[in-house]
Amino acid sequence: MIASIAPRALSVFERNVFVYRRQWLMIATGFFEPLFFLLGIGFGVGGVIGTLPYNGVEVPYAAFVAPALLASAAMNGAIFDSTFNVFYKLKYARVYDAILATPVSVGDLAVGELLWSNLRGVIYAVAFLIVMFAFGLVASPLALLTPFAVIFIGFAFGAAGFALTTHLRSWKDFDFIFIILTPLFLFSATFYPVEIYPGALRYVVELSPLTRGTHLIRSLCFGDLNLLMLVDIGFLALIGLLGYRHAVSRLGKLLLK
Amino acid sequence: MNLSTSNATALIRARGLTKTFGSRTAVDAINFDVRDGEFFGFLGPNGAGKTTTMRMIAGVSPRTAGTLEILGSDPDTDGPRIRGQLGVVHQQETLDQELTVRENLLIFGRFFGIERKEIAERADQLLELFQLSDRAKDQVEPLSGGMKRRLSIARSLINAPRVLMLDEPTTGLDPQARHLLWDALQRLKRSGTTIVLTTHYMDEAEQLCDRLVVMDQAKIVAEGSPRQLIEEHASREVLELRFPEGTSRISKETLDGIGDRYERLAERVIIGCENGEAAHARALEHGLTPESWLVRRSSLEDVFLRLTGRSLDE
Numbered sequence: 099m100i101a102s103i104a105p106r107a108l109s110v111f112e113r114n115v116f117v118y119r120r121q122w123l124m125i126a127t128g129f130f131e132p133l134f135f136l137l138g139i140g141f142g143v144g145g146v147i148g149t150l151p152y153n154g155v156e157v158p159y160a161a162f163v164a165p166a167l168l169a170s171a172a173m174n175g176a177i178f179d180s181t182f183n184v185f186y187k188l189k190y191a192r193v194y195d196a197i198l199a200t201p202v203s204v205g206d207l208a209v210g211e212l213l214w215s216n217l218r219g220v221i222y223a224v225a226f227l228i229v230m231f232a233f234g235l236v237a238s239p240l241a242l243l244t245p246f247a248v249i250f251i252g253f254a255f256g257a258a259g260f261a262l263t264t265h266l267r268s269w270k271d272f273d274f275i276f277i278i279l280t281p282l283f284l285f286s287a288t289f290y291p292v293e294i295y296p297g298a299l300r301y302v303v304e305l306s307p308l309t310r311g312t313h314l315i316r317s318l319c320f321g322d323l324n325l326l327m328l329v330d331i332g333f334l335a336l337i338g339l340l341g342y343r344h345a346v347s348r349l350g351k352l353l354l355k
Numbered sequence: 356m357n358l359s360t361s362n363a364t365a366l367i368r369a370r371g372l373t374k375t376f377g378s379r380t381a382v383d384a385i386n387f388d389v390r391d392g393e394f395f396g397f398l399g400p401n402g403a404g405k406t407t408t409m410r411m412i413a414g415v416s417p418r419t420a421g422t423l424e425i426l427g428s429d430p431d432t433d434g435p436r437i438r439g440q441l442g443v444v445h446q447q448e449t450l451d452q453e454l455t456v457r458e459n460l461l462i463f464g465r466f467f468g469i470e471r472k473e474i475a476e477r478a479d480q481l482l483e484l485f486q487l488s489d490r491a492k493d494q495v496e497p498l499s500g501g502m503k504r505r506l507s508i509a510r511s512l513i514n515a516p517r518v519l520m521l522d523e524p525t526t527g528l529d530p531q532a533r534h535l536l537w538d539a540l541q542r543l544k545r546s547g548t549t550i551v552l553t554t555h556y557m558d559e560a561e562q563l564c565d566r567l568v569v570m571d572q573a574k575i576v577a578e579g580s581p582r583q584l585i586e587e588h589a590s591r592e593v594l595e596l597r598f599p600e601g602t603s604r605i606s607k608e609t610l611d612g613i614g615d616r617y618e619r620l621a622e623r624v625i626i627g628c629e630n631g632e633a634a635h636a637r638a639l640e641h642g643l644t645p646e647s648w649l650v651r652r653s654s655l656e657d658v659f660l661r662l663t664g665r666s667l668d669e
């Protein structure tokens with residue numbers, strides 16, 4: 099089954115390659131945002147704070163924040179593609195109507211689009227990892243695994259974003275997505291340890307998919323292998339699967355009526 | 356009707372094909388066969404159910420009831436295989452605005468799983484055939500309406516389909532672009548492609564179709580070749596009398612006996628007859644004073660009018 103679906107999903111992926119061969123600058127812009135946060139918060143605020151206790155050791159603030167920025171860069175890459183670009187193709191340009199007139203199914207379509215949005219997340223993560231090396235913010239060689247680990251982040255946010263986008267009616271509805279993304283970015287143990295939250299609030303934050311992604315990436319960057327990382331992966335994969343299934347069922351309802 | 360003989364070569368076969376959207380019936384138990392190599396048409400006004408029928412054939416709209424067989428398979432269960440052998444041109448433009456003209460063909464071939472090298476060769480042939488070679492590297496958006504439509508058709512042929520499905524391919528085109536497209540479609544048909552087309556232009560159906568069904572309000576109301584339909588449902592000639600101030604005050608008695616039959620529209624009376632000139636003379640004898648009049652041969656428009664009491668563009 100995979101052998102017969104894979105080429106069709108890849109052809110949907112390939113369409114995006116065609117488009118972005120000419121628009122690679124558009125992709126490059128997404129790399130600067132986490133870089134600015136690293137300079138402004140990581141080094142700027144970090145200059146005031148100095149160090150932070152992490153796993154019982156004092157670590158430079160910038161080294162603490164950088165893995166979280168890497169995780170959110172992957173999130174942003176995947177989300178941007180599976181929301182704005184998917185909406186354009188779904189509602190505005192009728193690209194999907196054309197694609198579904200071929201042997202490609204809604205499942206192939208969703209897989210192809212998610213592969214692409216995930217690649218975008220991975221590209222940002224790799225670029226940011228290079229920056230981290232350059233600034234000497236990488237504590238462990240396990241950090242080299244982060245480009246693989248962010249695939250789970252990209253899958254969770256790509257699929258969830260895709261699923262959400264199938265419910266949007268107009269460009270104005272995109273405000274919703276920002277209302278969700280900004281607090282997600284700010285409060286998911288990005289700039290301080292999750293232990294800071296009091297009582298029940300902490301457990302809510304622990305359930306944020308970005309908190310899980312950040313925990314996964316931070317653990318790798320500090321070479322701190324722990325069992326909670328399996329929970330991170332499982333949780334992100336679960337969100338991805340649910341999002342994917344919902345997106346496919348919505349696409350069927352919208353396009354195959 | 357002898358169904359068993361026509362089945363032998365039917366590429367598409369529908370029996371009792373039905374589609375409902377909530378309480379609205381868009382396609383109501385229609386039967387038709389499309390045979391290998393023919394140019395088959397669905398003629399009908401807006402809302403007749405043509406697009407819905409095309410979508411069911413293309414396997415992107417599950418039917419509510421009835422049976423549908425396309426190239427020997429059921430689109431509900433064998434969608435990808437069937438779509439692999441169809442070419443589809445939607446009523447609304449679905450070209451990829453983010454790609455160039457040639458890239459539109461290249462990527463479409465990939466959706467069908469064709470090898471890149473083969474696609475590239477075919478794409479260049481198709482661009483040549485549809486006179487788009489000099490626009491190959493251009494973006495889609497600045498193309499004229501006629502060019503976009505030709506590109507849509509070229510793209511739908513990238514998989515060398517057994518059946519080409521065209522939903523209102525010339526709607527919105529100027530007369531010159533329409534004729535260019537008609538020529539291209541005739542050439543395609545001669546090269547052996549089976550073509551299914553929907554239209555609400557009777558001249559288009561008459562020009563292109565070997566056989567057609569007339570659809571109205573979700574049902575098929577007539578079927579045959581354009582010539583058969585005209586012979587069966589319309590008289591030889593038509594006399595049209597124009598009354599700009601309306602036709603409602605003209606009595607039935609005045610109209611009876613001028614020709615074989617008549618239809619009264621808002622500002623026109625259309626009279627089917629053997630000889631239009633003679634009918635005109637009789638109309639004047641009956642005391643009618645039309646502002647203008649004309650005599651023409653009967654067309655599919657008259658067939659539609661006769662069958663439904665309405666004109667196609669009403």
Ligand SMILES: Nc1ncnc2c1ncn2[C@@H]1O[C@H](COP(=O)(O)OP(=O)(O)O)[C@@H](O)[C@H]1O
Binds near residue numbers: 355380403
């Ligand atoms: N997705 C849909 N939901 C509800 N009604 C629809 C839908 N698609 C078509 N219809 C209705 O079905 C009827 C036939 O439409 P359509 O097949 O588009 O006709 P045509 O192509 O002949 O103009 C119309 O009354 C139309 O409003």
Ligand SMILES: [Mg+2]
Binds near residue numbers: 402407446
């Ligand atoms: Mg239509």
